[in-house]
Amino acid sequence: xxxxxxxxxxxxxxxxxxxxxxxxxxxxxxxxxxxxxxxxxxxxxxxxxxxxxxxxxxxxxxxxxxxxxxxxxxxxxxxxxxxxxxxxxxxxxxxxxxxxxxxxxxxxxxxxxxxxxxxxxxxxxxxxxxxxxxxxxxxxxxxxxxxxxxxxxxxxxxxxxxxxxxxxxxxxxxxxxxxxxxxxxxxxxxxxxxxxxxxxxxxxxxxxxxxxxxxxxxxxxxxxxxxxxxxxxxxxxxxxxxxxxxxxxxxxxxxxxxxxxxxxxxxxxxxxxxxxxxxxxxxxxxxxxxxxxxxxxxxxxxxxxxxxx
Amino acid sequence: xxxxxxxxxxxxxxxxxxxxxxxxxxxxxxxxxxxxxxxxxxxxxxxxxxxxxxxxxxxxxxxxxxxxxxxxxxxxxxxxxxxxxxxxxxxxxxxxxxxxxxxxxxxxxxxxxxxxxxxxxxxxxxxxxxxxxxxxxxxxxxxxxxxxxxxxxxxxxxxxxxxxxxxxxxxxxxxxxxx
Numbered sequence: 001x002x003x004x005x006x007x008x009x010x011x012x013x014x015x016x017x018x019x020x021x022x023x024x025x026x027x028x029x030x031x032x033x034x035x036x037x038x039x040x041x042x043x044x045x046x047x048x049x050x051x052x053x054x055x056x057x058x059x060x061x062x063x064x065x066x067x068x069x070x071x072x073x074x075x076x077x078x079x080x081x082x083x084x085x086x087x088x089x090x091x092x093x094x095x096x097x098x099x100x101x102x103x104x105x106x107x108x109x110x111x112x113x114x115x116x117x118x119x120x121x122x123x124x125x126x127x128x129x130x131x132x133x134x135x136x137x138x139x140x141x142x143x144x145x146x147x148x149x150x151x152x153x154x155x156x157x158x159x160x161x162x163x164x165x166x167x168x169x170x171x172x173x174x175x176x177x178x179x180x181x182x183x184x185x186x187x188x189x190x191x192x193x194x195x196x197x198x199x200x201x202x203x204x205x206x207x208x209x210x211x212x213x214x215x216x217x218x219x220x221x222x223x224x225x226x227x228x229x230x231x232x233x234x235x236x237x238x239x240x241x242x243x244x245x246x247x248x249x250x251x252x253x254x255x256x257x258x259x260x261x262x263x264x265x266x267x268x269x270x271x272x273x274x275x276x277x278x279x280x281x282x283x284x285x286x287x288x289x290x291x292x293x294x295x296x297x298x299x300x301x302x303x304x305x306x307x308x309x
Numbered sequence: 310x311x312x313x314x315x316x317x318x319x320x321x322x323x324x325x326x327x328x329x330x331x332x333x334x335x336x337x338x339x340x341x342x343x344x345x346x347x348x349x350x351x352x353x354x355x356x357x358x359x360x361x362x363x364x365x366x367x368x369x370x371x372x373x374x375x376x377x378x379x380x381x382x383x384x385x386x387x388x389x390x391x392x393x394x395x396x397x398x399x400x401x402x403x404x405x406x407x408x409x410x411x412x413x414x415x416x417x418x419x420x421x422x423x424x425x426x427x428x429x430x431x432x433x434x435x436x437x438x439x440x441x442x443x444x445x446x447x448x449x450x451x452x453x454x455x456x457x458x459x460x461x462x463x464x465x466x467x468x469x470x471x472x473x474x475x476x477x478x479x480x481x482x483x484x485x486x487x488x
Contacts, residue, residue, distance in 0.1 A: 009456070011437035015444055018451050025453075042435040042459040047427045050385075050411045051420065052471035053334050059466055105469065109462050164391035165402075175395050201353045205388035208423035213386065216357040282451060 002129065005075035005120070006067040007035040008085070010238075011043050013077050016246070017238035019282030023267035024077055024122055026276055030138060031130055035075060040066050044081040045088065060088030061102045064119075065111040073118045075125060079237035082121045083161035086168045089119055121162055123236045123266060124172055127180040135187040140275035143307060147189025148300055149273055152293070154264070155193045155230035156181040157221065157244070159237040160201050175199075184266060185234055188273035195228035197221070202243035218243045219251050222259045232262035232290055234269060241265065245287050262290035272297055322373030329413065330370055336409030341399040342367045348393035348403050354386055361386035363393060363403050370410065379414040385421050415471075428467065435463040 013021050028035050041063055049056030064085060067074045076082040092099045093115040103112055120128075126135065141147060163175040173180045176199070182192045203217030222244065225233050233244055245263035252258055268281045278297050283290065330336035348363040349355050355362055361383050370378050378384065387407040394404055414420070430437050435458050438444075445455040 014448065014453070014456050015438040015440060018448065018453060021453060022451055037454055039457065040459050040462070042463045043431055043437055047424070047437060048431065048467070048471075050408050051415045051424055051428065053408065053412055055467055055470040058470060059463060062462060062466065105466070109465060111462075160388075160390040160392075165394050175391075199392070201388050201390035201392070203353075203388060205390065206354065206386055208427070209382075209385050209421055210358075210360075213354060213358045213360070214388075217353055217388070220357070285451075 002073055003032055004034045004036060004072060005125070006038045006070055006072040006117075008038075008041055008044075008063065008067070008074045008076045008081060008119075010076070010078040010081040012238040012242070017077070017241060017265070019268060019285040020077055020238055020241070020265040022280070022282040023265055023271045023276075026280055027267045027271045027274065028075075028122075030271075030274055030276075031126075031134075033125075033130075036070065036072055038066050038070055038072070044078075044084040046080045046084040049084070056084065057088050057091065057098075058102060058105055060085050061092060061113045062106060062109060062111055064089055064092075064117060065106060065113045067117050068114055069111075071116075073120060076119060076121050077236075078239065079121065079159045079161035080239060082119060083164075083168070085119045087165075089115070089117075090168055121236065123162065123181060123184060124169075126184060126270075128172060132183050132187045135184070135270065139187070139189055139273045142300060143303065147273070148296065149188050149190035149269065151296070152190040152231045152269075153193040153229065154185050154190050154232055154234040154269065155195050155225045155228060156185055156198070157202070157225075157233050157235040157240055158199070159235060159240045162236060181234070181236065181266065185269070188269050190269065190273075193225075193228050193230040195230065196224040200224075202237075202240040204239040204243050207243070207247075214243070215247060215251050215254065218247055219255060222248065222251060222261060226259050226261055230261075231292055232264045232269075234264050234266055236266050248288060260288060262286065262288050262293065264290060264293075277301065317374075319372075321376075323375040324373045326373045326375040326378075327371050329375075330406070330409055333409035333412060335402065335405030335412075338399070338401045339367065339370060339406055342371065342401045343399060344368055345398065347396050347398060348401075351392050351396055353390060353392065354388050358386075363387065363407075366410075367401065367403070367406070378410060379417060380419055382421075384410050384414060432464050432467055433460060435459040435461075 045056035045059030092113055158178045158181050163173055163178055166175045185192050200221050203214035207214040241263055248259055271281045327339055330339045344364055346364045352363055384407055387404055389404045391404055394402055440456045440458055
């Protein structure tokens, strides 16, 4: 297992997903994985690709080259970044002519792409490199032997670019019937809640162009997850979180409905199950307050304090 | 019963449009499409709006409806979720095909304003969201390390790959935007 990665944050996480970043860093540290902050990372290139594929590819190649210079594999939190960097890595590794062109361009920026590093999403790394069994061992049990999250049912949202196109991801999960996030949720002691149309896209890709259509997609998932009675939607991409959490009030207003559905990043629930505090997991930054979760964690923390006294 | 305005004159079609798309990275497999509609049947966007129908767009492109496709809003409505990419029996790679068509449209000046705004952000900050002292102070409150914008390298990349097409001032012909 590699225990050192270049942490690639992308554009959205460090500004709008600090709770994701905080929890990912803490959880990694607990697991003995060193996340290295690399100076000079930029946007991955995802927004440039529809306008000019060469621009998108070079931006991705430059970021990969920066990680290569440190001799580190890349750990991503955003699924769109994962897709963009992984695709660029594949294309440049496979196509010598394209690689030569990219290197010609990069040399003027003082960079070189060699094709020596891997790109891994946090969830895939946890599933493949750490493994569900080892994660289970890190979970703290209450004094009575119960799991902190035993009474919680979470609806998994895999998102699109974590799984697809599947040929980029060596078939590590099934795009039509994915399992990895389910297993990761179960490792925390919580239950997985099934709901209608789980593979539905968040709509984030078209939010800027056609908000009405994008929010219709968002609404469908909020409807389905709420109908299934989940305590929260658990996800692994900052843009999906923007759609389901930051835009939840907007959907509620537009369609005169109410969800109040908490949206949590996977490392937040993993970290809480490991015994980290609400504060350490950045729960304060979750816009839709996960009330039941906050109560449960506070209760358990005060229990622990009184036990110690 | 047809409205005169909706009647299409096939002599206006460009029979080479399919070759033009096939020559663009991502568009290579366009000629494989046999219009089975697997893409549209599973498309989340087509599921909520009639404005987007991937099968129809590919069919229009194959027929040579170059102007209609390049100036349309619908090529920008693919959410790039890759559902169709996984399911297409002919491996047409539709999201990549949509990006190939978008690249051609952009070179001809058809670019939605939301994308030019994003490109301006990339030029100015090297990222979609600015990170300055204010953002870094907030990050420090949560015990997160500061981040420094990398604008020069991104600016250089954009200048050499798409100096005009991706710049705001080059944009004169917006496709009709949906919202």
